[in-house]
Amino acid sequence: MFAVRQQVDLRAYNSLGITERAEHLVEIHSDRELVAALDMAAEHAWPVTVLGGGSNVVVTGSLPGVVIIMRSRGRRVLRRAPDALLIEGEAGENWHDLVNWTLDLGLCGLENLSLIPGTLGAAPVQNIGAYGVELQDVFHSLDALDRVTGEIRQFDRAACHFGYRESVFKQSPGRYVILRVRLILRRHAQVRVDYAPLDTAWEATGLHRPDPRVVASLVCHIRQSKLPDPAVLGNAGSFFKNPLVTRHQLNALKALYPDIPHYLQPDGRYKVAAGWLIDQAGWKGVRAGHVGVHARQALVLVNHGGARGEDILSLAKRISDDVHARFGLELEMEPQRLG
Numbered sequence: 358m359f360a361v362r363q364q365v366d367l368r369a370y371n372s373l374g375i376t377e378r379a380e381h382l383v384e385i386h387s388d389r390e391l392v393a394a395l396d397m398a399a400e401h402a403w404p405v406t407v408l409g410g411g412s413n414v415v416v417t418g419s420l421p422g423v424v425i426i427m428r429s430r431g432r433r434v435l436r437r438a439p440d441a442l443l444i445e446g447e448a449g450e451n452w453h454d455l456v457n458w459t460l461d462l463g464l465c466g467l468e469n470l471s472l473i474p475g476t477l478g479a480a481p482v483q484n485i486g487a488y489g490v491e492l493q494d495v496f497h498s499l500d501a502l503d504r505v506t507g508e509i510r511q512f513d514r515a516a517c518h519f520g521y522r523e524s525v526f527k528q529s530p531g532r533y534v535i536l537r538v539r540l541i542l543r544r545h546a547q548v549r550v551d552y553a554p555l556d557t558a559w560e561a562t563g564l565h566r567p568d569p570r571v572v573a574s575l576v577c578h579i580r581q582s583k584l585p586d587p588a589v590l591g592n593a594g595s596f597f598k599n600p601l602v603t604r605h606q607l608n609a610l611k612a613l614y615p616d617i618p619h620y621l622q623p624d625g626r627y628k629v630a631a632g633w634l635i636d637q638a639g640w641k642g643v644r645a646g647h648v649g650v651h652a653r654q655a656l657v658l659v660n661h662g663g664a665r666g667e668d669i670l671s672l673a674k675r676i677s678d679d680v681h682a683r684f685g686l687e688l689e690m691e692p693q694r695l696g
Contacts, residue, residue, distance in 0.1 A: 448478025
């Protein structure tokens, strides 16, 4: 059974390294422990906050009630077919470790998502994505505990209502606790390298045969060259979503900024690079007290030490207001606010 700790410093439980306190905190390792923790919270009328790796949150105050940390582990192959495998992992599995495990199995599909921080259970909430690939591209289904009905429900891809950094789990915060996730991965390489700067890095290798391991290595190198290690400099990765614009909006922007990076989306809209907008507005490397914008990647807001969640949000608002004034585009933050 889990231990209940009181007045726990959350600095080690969020990648921004923000110091706030959880009134109570438990780490759970199974469905049974999760149900027991939720029953305990209900008995005491405590509010509940569920965290995975804490890599996509901004904590803006002490968290009352109980914080549940998902520590469930386990990964397995459920079904084998000539061209694909169905795999399953528990919610507490480290995402990057899972990616490496699938590469060891000779599978492709997750290589572009290498080195994304966080846990498997948190991945569907944001429909994580990088370098032209999103979780929904390989998603099969998941099991989640519905806190309203008490039932364990299975969600297929349609039921998840995936969108750009969106899902039903993000739209209904607190209702569902994801328990395990299933993905379909291919045996034969169908790598995606058509998304800059991955395309440039792939061309430099001189390789022509698809190789998921090489792609994963290139992605790791790119991320490490641009993104700070949260263990060294607190951050939540990309802080803003890339704005989506119509063809008409894009043409108007290109008339003023011919080099603006943009990417056609399946729905006919275009994704505009938020990092480029922030950089052009002069925010890259700017520091404001304990917080700042990373010097190598304008999409990343960092905690230089001692920052509060409100400091992060204040800087984010200044940046988004400036980008809106300059380009007429709204920047939406990716991390969820807690507290």
